[in-house]
Amino acid sequence: LNLAADCNAILKALQPIFQEQGVTETIHNWEDHGYLATYIKKNGSFANLRIHPHGLVLVDLQSYNDHTKGREEVDQLLNKVEERMKELFHGNIKKVKRLPAILRGGVIDRYWPTADGRLVEYDIDEVVYDEDSPFQNIKILHSKQFGNILILSGDVNLAESDLAYTQAIMGSGKEDYTGKEVLILGGGDGGILYEIVKLKPKMVTMVEISFASNIDQMVIDGCKKYMRKTCGDVLDNLKGECYQVLIEDCIPVLKRYAKEGRMFDYVINDLTAVPISTSPEEDSTWEFLRLILDLSMKVLKQDGKYFTQ
Amino acid sequence: LNLAADCNAILKALQPIFQEQGVTETIHNWEDHGYLATYIKKNGSFANLRIHPHGLVLVDLQSYNDHTKGREEVDQLLNKVEERMKELFHGNIKKVKRLPAILRGGVIDRYWPTADGRLVEYDIDEVVYDEDSPFQNIKILHSKQFGNILILSGDVNLAESDLAYTQAIMGSGKEDYTGKEVLILGGGDGGILYEIVKLKPKMVTMVEISFASNIDQMVIDGCKKYMRKTCGDVLDNLKGECYQVLIEDCIPVLKRYAKEGRMFDYVINDLTAVPISTSPEEDSTWEFLRLILDLSMKVLKQDGKYFTQ
Numbered sequence: 088l089n090l091a092a093d094c095n096a097i098l099k100a101l102q103p104i105f106q107e108q109g110v111t112e113t114i115h116n117w118e119d120h121g122y123l124a125t126y127i128k129k130n131g132s133f134a135n136l137r138i139h140p141h142g143l144v145l146v147d148l149q150s151y152n153d154h155t156k157g158r159e160e161v162d163q164l165l166n167k168v169e170e171r172m173k174e175l176f177h178g179n180i181k182k183v184k185r186l187p188a189i190l191r192g193g194v195i196d197r198y199w200p201t202a203d204g205r206l207v208e209y210d211i212d213e214v215v216y217d218e219d220s221p222f223q224n225i226k227i228l229h230s231k232q233f234g235n236i237l238i239l240s241g242d243v244n245l246a247e248s249d250l251a252y253t254q255a256i257m258g259s260g261k262e263d264y265t266g267k268e269v270l271i272l273g274g275g276d277g278g279i280l281y282e283i284v285k286l287k288p289k290m291v292t293m294v295e296i297s298f299a300s301n302i303d304q305m306v307i308d309g310c311k312k313y314m315r316k317t318c319g320d321v322l323d324n325l326k327g328e329c330y331q332v333l334i335e336d337c338i339p340v341l342k343r344y345a346k347e348g349r350m351f352d353y354v355i356n357d358l359t360a361v362p363i364s365t366s367p368e369e370d371s372t373w374e375f376l377r378l379i380l381d382l383s384m385k386v387l388k389q390d391g392k393y394f395t396q
Numbered sequence: 397l398n399l400a401a402d403c404n405a406i407l408k409a410l411q412p413i414f415q416e417q418g419v420t421e422t423i424h425n426w427e428d429h430g431y432l433a434t435y436i437k438k439n440g441s442f443a444n445l446r447i448h449p450h451g452l453v454l455v456d457l458q459s460y461n462d463h464t465k466g467r468e469e470v471d472q473l474l475n476k477v478e479e480r481m482k483e484l485f486h487g488n489i490k491k492v493k494r495l496p497a498i499l500r501g502g503v504i505d506r507y508w509p510t511a512d513g514r515l516v517e518y519d520i521d522e523v524v525y526d527e528d529s530p531f532q533n534i535k536i537l538h539s540k541q542f543g544n545i546l547i548l549s550g551d552v553n554l555a556e557s558d559l560a561y562t563q564a565i566m567g568s569g570k571e572d573y574t575g576k577e578v579l580i581l582g583g584g585d586g587g588i589l590y591e592i593v594k595l596k597p598k599m600v601t602m603v604e605i606s607f608a609s610n611i612d613q614m615v616i617d618g619c620k621k622y623m624r625k626t627c628g629d630v631l632d633n634l635k636g637e638c639y640q641v642l643i644e645d646c647i648p649v650l651k652r653y654a655k656e657g658r659m660f661d662y663v664i665n666d667l668t669a670v671p672i673s674t675s676p677e678e679d680s681t682w683e684f685l686r687l688i689l690d691l692s693m694k695v696l697k698q699d700g701k702y703f704t705q
Contacts, residue, residue, distance in 0.1 A: 113422050113434070120440030120460075125422070131429030135444065139460060143501040147456070151429075151448060186507055187515045189495070192452040197514070198495055205506070206496045208514040 094121045094138050100175045104167045105134055134164075142181075144172065158188075195228075199243050209236070215313045220305035227313045235313050237276060239306065245276050247316040253278040256355060256394050264288045270344075270351045270386065271295075272337045272379065273358035275303075276310045277318025284321055284330055291330040292351075294337040304334065341382035354383045356395035403430045403447050409484045413476045414443055451490075453481065467497075504537075508552050518545070524622045529614035536622045544622050546585060548615065554585050556625035562587040565664060565703050573597045579653075579660045579695065580604075581646045581688065582667035584612075585619045586627025593630055593639055600639040601660075603646040613643065650691035663692045665704035 098114070102124070106112065110126040117123075124136040132150030139145075146168055148161055169183055187208070190197065197208045209230050216227035226238040234247030245252065254260060257279060264286040271279050271293040280293050295307070311322035325332040333340060337358070356379060383393055407423070411433070415421065419435040419442075426432075433445040441459030448454075455477055457470055478492055496517070499506065506517045518539050525536035535547040543556030554561065563569060566588060573595040580588050580602040589602050604616070620631035634641040642649060646667070665688060692702055 111424065113424075115420065115422075115436050115442075117438075117440055123434075123436060123442055125432075125434055127424050127432060129426075131426055131448075133424075133432055133446075135458075137442075137458065139440075139501075143460075145458070145500060147458075149444075149446065149454070149456075151452075182505075184500070184505065184507075186498070187509050187513050189515065191454060191493070192448075196491075196493065198493070200496050203519060204496050205517040205519060206498065207516050210512060210514060 091118070091140065093142070094140055096175060097138050097144060097172070098122050098124060098136070100171050101136060101168055104164065104171060105136065108164075110134075161188075199238060199241065202242065209233070211236075216309045218305055218309065220303045222303045225306050225309055227309050234316055237306070237310065237314060245278065245314070245317065247314060249278070249317070250282075253282050253317075256357060256396065257282060258392070258394060262353070262392070264353070267352040268350070268388075269353045269355065270383075272341075272354065272356045272383070274355070275307050276314055277307075277322040278314075279355055279357055280330060280332070281317065281319045281321045284327065288329055292333065293330065294333045294335055294340045307334075338378065338382065341379070341386060345382060345385040349386060350388045350391070351386055352388055352391050354387055354391065354393045356380075356383060356393070400427070400449065402451070403449055405484060406447050406453060406481070407431050407433060407445075409480050410445060410477055413473065413480060414445065417473075419443075470497075508547060508550065511551065518542070520545075525618045527614055527618065529612045531612045534615050534618055536618050543625055546615070546619065546623060554587065554623070554626065556623060558587070558626070559591075562591050562626075565666060565705065566591060567701070567703060571662070571701070573662070576661040577659070577697075578662045578664065579692075581650075581663065581665045581692070583664070584616050585623055586616075586631040588664055588666055589639060589641070590626065590628040590630045593636065597638055601642065602639065603642045603644055603649045616643075647687065647691065650688070650695060654691060654694040658695060659697045659700070660695055661697055661700050663696055663700065663702045665689075665692060665702070 102112075105124070105126040108126065108128060110128055113125045113127075115123040115125075119140070121140045122136070122138045124138075126134040126136070130150075132148070132152075134149075135145070135147040137145040137147075146165065148164070150157060165185060172180060172183075195211055195214060197211045198206060199209060200206055209228070210232050211228045211230050213229040214226070215229050215235055216225065218225050223240040228236050228238060230236055230246065232248070236246040237244040257264075264283050265288065267288045269283055269288050269291040271283075271291065273295055274280060274293055275295040280291060283291050307322055310318055321327065321330065322332070325334070358379065380393075387393060411421075414433070414435040417435065417437060419437055422434045422436075424432045428449070430449045431445070431447045433447075434442060435445070436442040439459075441457070441461075443458075444454070444456040446454040446456075455474065457473070459466060474494060481489060481492075504520055504523060506520045507515060508518060509515055518537070519541050520537045520539050522538040523535070524538050524544055525534065527534050532549040537545050537547060539545055539555065541557070545555040546553040566573075573592050574597065576597045578592055578597050578600040580592075580600065582604055583589060583602055584604040589600060592600050616631055619627055630636065630639065631641070634643070667688065689702075696702060
């Protein structure tokens, strides 16, 4: 096997495909790392052809235009590259893969990586809400598949289609909330509150804001307007027949309830795992989580239940 | 506003960041379409800096290595670019976005675009099964999030976590299958069969294969081995106490049943929307779908139910 010669053969075989497009060609030969050929067109688009000595060939095309335009042209070019490569290696190619085009610089950003850093493109077709609060950037984007999606500082938080999440943190339909005292920590999107209020509880208290979660008043404002499939009308008023919303840090509220002996049948902790900010005495995430758990146990009736993520 | 001058100012401001890496530099100036600067390092990696006159600046870094290595270095470089740009425009930058690295050429392919062409990266950590049947490529890949995932010719088909799909096509838990006659068209992954058999039906007949679906014998072989959370043991034998699996094209089977007057309480059509191949007389997808529907109605009892995607 002569790898350097193979690299050169690939370059020579593919060169005419790019050259016939009327390009400026620049070729870099690393000797021991293969080739990089750059083909630049007059209209501002260009192609990178990277040939690695161990046989990996990468073709990247970049252009500035309406992404629906020119897609056929791109496919034709890639078909030719694939064909020529198959000829050259007599069909003996391990794998061929084309990835969808990545769209950058548009008004609508469709790429919202997961918490574990994976690239995910959503079918977003509208920016519904986009505001900066003192704490974070708040976006609500519309997806055909998921409905409106709440995105806080780039992290996908909740979509209108996420009823399953709300149902799960409420005990998957196995709990009877009728006539019960319920405390929700966090939950600023209103989803849990909305679903529990339907079940005729005695009283639901939702404590939401500031250091204890990454929900702030502007998130609530956005949700009550644009996430109504999730929250219905429960965020329109901070008080209803069987519920109240306290826009307060939950820690002092929990301490107060514990001191007063106020007890609940259910405590549902929907605070985010990592708080956006904690006061200095609760400076580690684990300490913060333990504090919340300890205080929750203090306000929970003996046969009460605690649900969390 | 002097756009050409701005382009040049960006290039000049960012150039030193790349140059200090010890690179070979190539600059293309389109005049009316901005700049492309290519910076090539000795180790085989390179960077493309594309500056558009209307203000979009794209930086692409490509390198060949273990993706965990060098990530910090990349972040540092991009931090510098971001910083320099903010200095240059006095913080007046509309948007900054970094996307996760795209990994190509590895043993494990993590990118499986959706049916509507969106790029999705799965947390795949193992290739469990990878075979070519006469009809298609069959892959079963393991994802931490979804369990084993069945992928047919690049299309994500079903994951072990997709019980919700199976439940939905069975009527979302609202149907009583006890003592009933059930016909499943397709469903070669065994998910529906497995779930219905648990509900003590009189008899379930599953008709699976060939032209009517994109499931073939090798798919069944892969599923019964590697998708057991989905199908349990029902695919181990083609006949059980209350079920049978017919490896036949469903159209002649339906015709035979209709002629014999064999009737069902439930027909569940889990055939894919677009059949992989149809015989010449059913050459359009719509005609094929209508034929299946017509034949299904002929074998359905008067109070029977038909479920499909």
